[in-house]
Amino acid sequence: MKQSEMLIPTLKENPADAEIKSHQLLVRAGYIRQIASGVYSFLPVGRRILRKVENVVREEMEKIGAHEMMMPALQPSELWKESGRWNTFGSELMRIHDRSDREFALGATHEEVITSIVRDEVKSYKRLPLTVFQIQNKFRDEARPRFGLLRGREFLMKDAYSFHASYESLDLTYQKMFDAYSRIFKRLGLNFRAVIADSGAMGGKDTHEFMVLSEVGEDVIAYSDTSRYAANVEMAPVITTYPASAEEPKEMKKTATPNQKTMKEVADFLGHDLDKGLKSIMFKVDEKLVMAVTRGDHEVNDVKLKNLYSASMVELASAEETETVMGTGFGSLGPVNVPKEVEVVADLAVESLVNVSCGANEEGSHYLNVTPGKDFQVSQYADLRFIKEGDPSPDGEGFIQFARGIEVGHVFKLGTFYAENMNAMFLDDQGKNQTMVMGSYGIGVSRTLAALVEQYHDDRGITWPANMAPYQVHLLSLNPKKDEQRELADQLYDQLLDAGIEVLYDDRKERAGVKFADSDLIGIPLRITVGKRASESIVEMKERMSEDKSDLEASKVIDYVEEMYSR
């Protein structure tokens, strides 16, 4: 393509709102433009690389027997009410009325639509299993859209759904999907980990997220320093054991802690380490008030709390609710003398503590020498805290370290959640009516583009990997006003196209400095410059990721390019 005819508007400066590299570079290099907060247009070179990602995804989906379809963005609210998600999805679900005031959801995902189709069309085990996918824009009204393509409100997604007569069949397809996802992200050249994730409240079983490792990732991954174990940090169980204390329990006593707000302030004021205090936090678990108690140096993991109660919602109790039932605010809570309507649960680490401090449920007061079992009762000890770096890995091999990741894929055993709510049944081989078992599988296609740029860039711009670039060659004619330069470049352009090589040809009447800077920004793996030595039929070859340049006879260019891309 001739750059003079294309819309590739490059910018010298980073956009003011772009905090991370992929956002900055995709805008600066002319791949995307923001239309509204979290809503982007893909300009031609952006659309092109996006299509390459799409094609890899499509190929791998077809290889495992998933069939492409296309479902609409407009989804009748009735379907979402059947599944229950019309309410539970909350304000992230965009809603719209048509001219006769019928309500629609704007497709955030398509479980409801595909389940309604399959329940109407598939009645027998003979038609199962069945796997379909689509690649299409999705809509989610994020509270805080940010980071460019990483967290948008309209974004390109591949979503796949599978339907089964049994959990065994789901397991097989899940594994195929898992393997296909691994191949996809490998083909894209991404450094990623498949991590154990939260299957949430939807009755799901196994679920893995595919995380691209990156400092800008919004998720924290806990991984073993020796094994392949990796989990979303909130999903990693803690297997640390806590030896019994040798201390004798003393008598509990109250002490004033005026103006000491945080755990750290209280511990310093009382002159003990953080781990000699109790942290007490009030939650609303569905409609029940629960005080969760951990050691002062630990953090409550609300996913674990949610799973402990098989709850559908866990949130912090409000200041008002806390005040009403406890007669005091957040800063002075403790598990001693808690009213009956509050259930106290504690992390396993709490059980072996002796003579620790905790809030006295009275503004500016704490108890000292508190010992669980003696001074307060706990309805249940459980693994309730976040894993920490240095904890033993849950698989028993090595110790936990943390990394940040960008979630680019998600495979999920949904089980019968949708099929039950939406009545998707089939006749099994005995003629009995059974509920279908489902899986769902997503890849954030446009987000993957951002993840690629996070992993492939340098100070000057994007550095696409060879097999995943918008073009294979960036051909520059440095001064197209000079006949010999323009003619040699034109000739090379035709030769490259004839050889089936994808080439972006900078034929613009711009200064050499602008062309070099734009080329580095756009990041095509190989640059071929036709400059001063055009009269000798000599061009300059430079790979984007290296600093080396070399001169080459124009007649050898095609061989060079083909050799480079066959490596």
Add this chain to the structure above:
Amino acid sequence: MKQSEMLIPTLKENPADAEIKSHQLLVRAGYIRQIASGVYSFLPVGRRILRKVENVVREEMEKIGAHEMMMPALQPSELWKESGRWNTFGSELMRIHDRSDREFALGATHEEVITSIVRDEVKSYKRLPLTVFQIQNKFRDEARPRFGLLRGREFLMKDAYSFHASYESLDLTYQKMFDAYSRIFKRLGLNFRAVIADSGAMGGKDTHEFMVLSEVGEDVIAYSDTSRYAANVEMAPVITTYPASAEEPKEMKKTATPNQKTMKEVADFLGHDLDKGLKSIMFKVDEKLVMAVTRGDHEVNDVKLKNLYSASMVELASAEETETVMGTGFGSLGPVNVPKEVEVVADLAVESLVNVSCGANEEGSHYLNVTPGKDFQVSQYADLRFIKEGDPSPDGEGFIQFARGIEVGHVFKLGTFYAENMNAMFLDDQGKNQTMVMGSYGIGVSRTLAALVEQYHDDRGITWPANMAPYQVHLLSLNPKKDEQRELADQLYDQLLDAGIEVLYDDRKERAGVKFADSDLIGIPLRITVGKRASESIVEMKERMSEDKSDLEASKVIDYVEEMYSR
């Protein structure tokens, strides 16, 4: 693909709401399913053929130097307010609020978005012309969605936009687009006409619609029986000349016409032909009241009336408005003694009439012996009527005939409408600020699919043309329980795939009758049946469009298929 693993739900009966063949057959053959009124899912075989149409469109767009991009469905209302279409688009534009109550339009087209991008990024004539396209779902809240994919509310469209420094440059791109569209619809195998269409009130100049000829089309095309002239019926000028009458004007007189409502009733009652009466209709042209007068056998064309006044809106005056100003209702209107606030215009055919009848602006009364010029004045005679079959063709060659068409494409010289409203300027080669000139070009991709089926079907199902079918071969194993049939079919399936032939393999455990009926419904051009003679390695070949069957040695199948598809 193995049919047993695919979602191709065929139906014996037509869906109750499906009035036309393409709607009936696309549903019955398992290509589409309705999700809501005017909203469809494309099942795998439907998605597949849709992608083939997309690919033809994409190839031809790229050939003429249009670059693919992807703009969002969520479009800030501010952009639509700048262009003015936030109001003028009316209730067809779907509107949505985000969680912070910002208004968005759901993309019906993308002139606003692309204009906002180009005005921000393109400042110089050096970057023009520029042509971009996208293939993507559009949203329009049709008042009466019907006819399946022909008039939907969410549909797949290719839209392209071009930006120019001059009208001459627009003319060149327009012609390239026109030619590309002709190639696209020809490659798709459609019988179509490019017709002159209404450029509307947007200040546009030339515009053509690409119409697939079909009895179910919603548009009427007026075409010449001898030349290539074709126009949307409302656009065809009337070049008929009307010889002066030899009759002497008589004295006008009033007569009672009790209970005679229609033109026909009045003419019969008065004992003259339809063309000896005047038809007078009251319009509101923008805010002005206009009485349009035609011969009794002619019909007023409101597009011509609108163009005559360069109006932005023409509608019938209400009964109340008419009553107020004329003192009578619709049935008794006439141009004699019309109050000053009403302007009277008449079709050219009226000018030469003598001694005709017309309403007396009094319930149940008509005038006889009315002669224009003598008995009433006309502010303007103009071509105001619809062309009729038998009228001379506007290009002077032959006579007009009518046909119905389905609009599948539209090319449009927008001119400066959007650029002016949205301030899209550039510096010309003299350094002067100029307004950009634009074109827009659409193809209804999903609608094209319906148009194809309207032209390619018979009593038993769809009959895809060879180069535009979801698969090239439908391989049937009639009784897969018999080893020799299943094995031969499996073997042929592998051979066909290895030869790069697209094959749908009906390996289902269904009766032969079901398989044959489904195969005819789905409509793949070549059927290969492995049946009783499998033991002799003989299969049956049948082309979908023909009744002829022939037996063939299995070893010759690949050659046969390759030969057929190279024809």
